Amino acid sequence: MDSTYDRKAEVKAFDDSKVGVKGLVESGVTKIPRMFHSGKLDTIQTLATDSKLSVPIIDLKDMHYNTALHAELISKIRSACHEWGFFQVINHGIPISVLGEMIHGIRRFHEQDSKVRKEFYTRDLKKKVLYYSNISLLNSDQPVNWRDTFGFAVAPDPPKPEEIPSVCRDIAIEYSKKIRDLGFRILELLSEALGLNPSYLKELNCGEGLFILGNYYPTCPEPELTMGATKHTDGNFVTLLLQDQLGGLQVLHQNQWVNVPPVHGALVVNIGDLLQLITNDMFVSVYHRVLSNKSSPRISTSRK
Template identity: 60%
Template sequence: MVVAGGVEVCDDSNYDRKRELKAFDDSKAGVKGLVDAGVTKVPRMFIRPPDNLRDASDTKKIQFSIPVIDLEGIENNPVRRKEIIDEVRHASETWGFFQVVNHGIPSSILEEMKDGVQRFFEQDIEVKKEFYARDRVRRYRYTSNFDLYTSPFANWRDTCFCVMAPDPPKPEELPAVLRDIQLEYRKQVIRLGSSLFKLLSEALGLKPSHLEEMGCAEGLSALCHYYPPCPEPELTLGTSKHSDNDFLTVLLQDQIGGLQVLHQDQWVDVPPVPGALVVNIGDLLQS
């Protein structure tokens, strides 16, 4: 059987992976296009290898909880600021991840950003196709699986990407359905990022401005993932295991959850906390 841009969902001896990948890519419809076409089986290009499936089935787990740090009082309470710095130091050393609440970004902006991303991916495919690209020429680009042709299996997700600093896009370069909120979210995240770099600098025993003076806060990229419903979720993943080659990642996740981090050789769930943001100490900062 063939669906959505020629993507095969049957298992037969004539399977041609390169042809399947190209058909999927050429459709510019993404995973959302497969779902809209009514696919009932996960195409082979998305299926994880058997060993990968077995690795995910281990149920003998120790219960861990990722740290949640309350930033209330960070600016006007010196005692509380010192406590927060100690919490950031401990979480960074032991986890490399933590969640922050009372971070100063209104919940209304977080919700509108998530809604804007959803509006983009759920708009008419012909409008969305205008932003589909695999090169870096387009300032705002939408695609599905940046490593589609090199990864052993594709992830069940679509993605949009934009470099927001130091050279932000012009408003007209952003999709109309999320233009205003993306620009506002940029301002809010830059402010929060500055606060986090100050905390991390002090946690390292350095002056507050140290990491920013190194240039750690100069760049900002917005990476927005969309995970359509999957007919066979046990066969694939929304995001494969990976590390982020950045200084710092601030992650806004929805209330459905699904994010996991590797801690003491065990995958630990990061339960959504209303209004919270997940902070990931990236590879460059850890080095």
């Protein structure tokens, strides 16, 4: 232990800079600050991508048409939610062009000049548009994640269009409408997988609150020392995640870390703690994490 180390001062200086982890990279750091150190990482346990264990990929193209195919779809979703808590969906109805432009929009925000970025930096959770690094930074002793986040409310009380940064405004508005509609369709499928009326979860208001987060994981000079996102579960009902093609997301399954490889045009669906609670563990909310890397920035967008 280093008795001279002042974590509070290091955290305060980082937060006062208002430019996040990206600011550290822009300053040319070759050693990450101590507050990011995660201790001994168990990445050695990670399963290879060619493992027989893989997160289910579910095709939604027939979800409202053929009765037999629809029943098979519901069965696959039920199994994925119970055994994995995670699955990927393809043919979900959101154009690949929209997904790609949303990734680019989040990148544009995080990679714009730091003087512009810092104008949005805040820890006021009452604001409808937020830019910050690590939401619990100031009141936690846990290792800090190598990640910055831009987010905005969609429902029930969205910001005015002019409040969303111009660099990603148009695509953020378009994507938020489409991902909200898809979220309601996913809730219908989850309701059916529980043996309930398709409208059940929606009528419980499980989809009324909606926040979109654009996460940016900068290149890390020492990825063996820190995580992009440490092991955690999501506290909400359900998350829809759009990830770029870099990879790094992992799910804890059967006590082993399993990669969730990016699938072109796919969205990741994962069950949150609240949905596990109200389904009496029929659906499970599982631990997941994101590795840091030194090759290139990772970008993801989640609907929570």
